[in-house]
Amino acid sequence: MKLHVSPDIFPPRGHEAKRLSIVDAAATVFCREGFAGANIDLIAAEAGVSRQTIYNHHGDKEKLFVTVVRDLTERCNAGIFATIATFPDRPGDLEADLIGFAVRLNQNCICNRDGKFLRKLIQTEGERYPELFAEWREQGPGRTWPAIAARFARLAYGGYLTIEDPDVAARQFLGLVNAELQTTFMLGGSPREDEVLQSATxxxxxxxxxxGKRRSASSEKQSALASA
Amino acid sequence: MKLHVSPDIFPPRGHEAKRLSIVDAAATVFCREGFAGANIDLIAAEAGVSRQTIYNHHGDKEKLFVTVVRDLTERCNAGIFATIATFPDRPGDLEADLIGFAVRLNQNCICNRDGKFLRKLIQTEGERYPELFAEWREQGPGRTWPAIAARFARLAYGGYLTIEDPDVAARQFLGLVNAELQTTFMLGGSPREDEVLQSATxxxxxxxxxxGKRRSASSEKQSALASA
DNA sequence: ACAAATTTAGACACTCTTGTCTAAATCGTC
DNA sequence: GACGATTTAGACAAGAGTGTCTAAATTTGT
Known part of the structure; x- marks a missing residue:
């Protein structure tokens, strides 16, 4: 027994570190090569670990793959919810605040390493693991989209927006702020920071x-001109 | 020597049929399994052809893959341009006409077999064949997006819309009408007809x-001119 | 420094896949 | 029916990858 501190981090230190570096390397290689194209020796080399250690930790290639996906899903979801928590409930400058939110969502959740990898794995292997990715669908879009919709509903209720269906509005918001990044996403790339900002704006x-709330014909015209 | 007619179509008839069925089957299998996961025997079985015939026609696996991608790109582009030709230049009911266009674009170019396959192949193998997919990027979005933008510019010029940047508007149009289909696309599925219609609407x-044109005619003209 | 646990390198059997080769069967045309 | 071209089935060699095993080396806790 460990009568020291943090009982579950202390004993396996290099052990757990290796486990993580394996999952990390596996994510990289699975994304780059696909499940069938990835080979264990490559993952081992990338992780700086012997092949046998991978088998010791994860059993076989498929179990390792499942671990990678669950890991990514979990971290991505955490990131998305953390970002949703920064949604502007009482915006000072509605446009600027929403742009900020969109940029944060993209930079921290969609374009970062985890987001890119998870997206790629879902696209490439989604059909092969229906249960695994059904789980992702429920835990991912199934939970995050309604959460964003709820925030938009609140803005509408607060008089900042005129929205009939918050769920539709939320999906369209995401579609709009990513409209210019589609091709980049398709090819698995990461857009530059200024591209993200441009698309969000x-x-x-x-x-x-x-x-947006129409105040009157004249003020509406003002904002249109101001934003051009 | 063939002293008959059409010297290059006549002699191989079942020949060319086999070539096509091979490319077809290869598209199916490459999409389902990825390049590394696809095996030639499976493609041969799917095409109803012996393995040797595939090698006779296409040389090796990689050449076959390139043929498949070029083939899909070509057919998809043709479909997209054919659909763009149906863009409503002088709309009677602007909303209904644009919805019709969006639905046609989705059904005939994006959600059909070719569109689905090409999308999947780009997502999964895009990074592995940079030149091939750079070509797609130029021939695909690089040509179709401006073509759609030009149509929107024409609508704006005709007084039907108030648009500052037709390119941005075109991308946003595509983002909006596909906003509700993203998850389905991600997993490689095909949305139902009513889902396509709903999202487009x-x-x-x-x-x-x-x-859309606001009631007050004078202010529109101003902003359109100001931003042009 | 010791003992237990973990990691490592390498060899290994096994399977799967690619691409070639050959001789027989089939097809399309005259 | 006969001829040339194409297709077929099957065997084959060569290579690559998975997962197991072992004995030695290394790390970790006491």
Whole structure:
């Protein structure tokens, strides 16, 4: 027994470190090569570990793959919910605040390493592991989209937006702020920071043209001109 | 020597049929299994052809793969341009006409067999064949997006829409009408017809809320001119 | 420094896949 | 029916990858 501190981190130190570096390396290689194309020796080399150690930790290639996906899903979800918590409930400058939110969502959840990898794995292996990715669907979009919708509903209730269906509005918001990044996403790349900002800015402006509160004809015209 | 007619179509008839069925089957299997996971015997079985015939026709696995991608790109592009030709230049009912266009684009180009396969192959193998997919990027989005943008510019010029940047508007149009289909696309599935219609309807309505002509005619002209 | 646990390198059997080769069967045309 | 071209089934060698095993080396806790 460990009468020291943090009982579950202390004893296996290099042990757990190796486990992590294996999962990490496996994510990289599975994404780059696909499940069938990935080979264990490559993962071992990438992790700086012998092949046998991988088998000791994870049993076989398929178990390792499942671990990788669950790991990524968990971390991505945590990131998304953390970002949703920064959604502007009482915006000072609605446009700027929504742009900020969109950029954070993209940079911290969709374009970062985990987001990119998870997206790629879902796209490439989704059909082969229906249960695993059904789980992702429920835990991912199934939970995050309604959460974002709820935030938009709150903005509408607070008089900042005119929205009929918050769920539709949330999906369209995401579609708009990512509209210019589709090709990059397709090829598995990461957009530059300024591309993310540009796409978010254009998307939010259009979103507000559609759903923003119309004060009067003149002030509406002002904001349209100001944003151009 | 063939002194008959059409010297290069006549002699191989079942020959060319086999070539096509091989490319077809290969597309199916490459999409389902990925390049590394696809095996030639499976493709041969799917095509109803012996393995040797595949090698006779296409040389090796990689050449076959390249043929498949070029083939799909070509057919998809043709479909997209054919659909763009049906873009409503002088709409009677703008909303209904744009919804119709969006549905046609989805059903005939994005959700059909070729579109689904090409998307999947780009997502899964795009990083492995940079030149091949750079070519796709130029021939695909690089040509179709501006073509759609030009149509929107024409609608704006005709007084049907208020648009500052037609390229941005075109990308946002696509983002909006596909906003509700993202998850399905991710997993490689095909949305049902009613889902396509629903997404298109919601998307076009939001698009028109943002860019549709407002009642006051004078202010529109101003902003359109100011941003041009 | 000691003892237990973990990691390592390498060899190994096994399976799967690619691409070639050959001789027989089939097809399309005259 | 006969001829040339194409397709077929099957065997084959060569290579690559998975997962197991072992004995030696290393790390870790006491």
């Amino acid at each position: 254009n998307g939010v402006r259009t979103f507000l043209r559609a759903f | 919601n998307g076009v309505r939001t698009f028109l809320r943002a860019f």
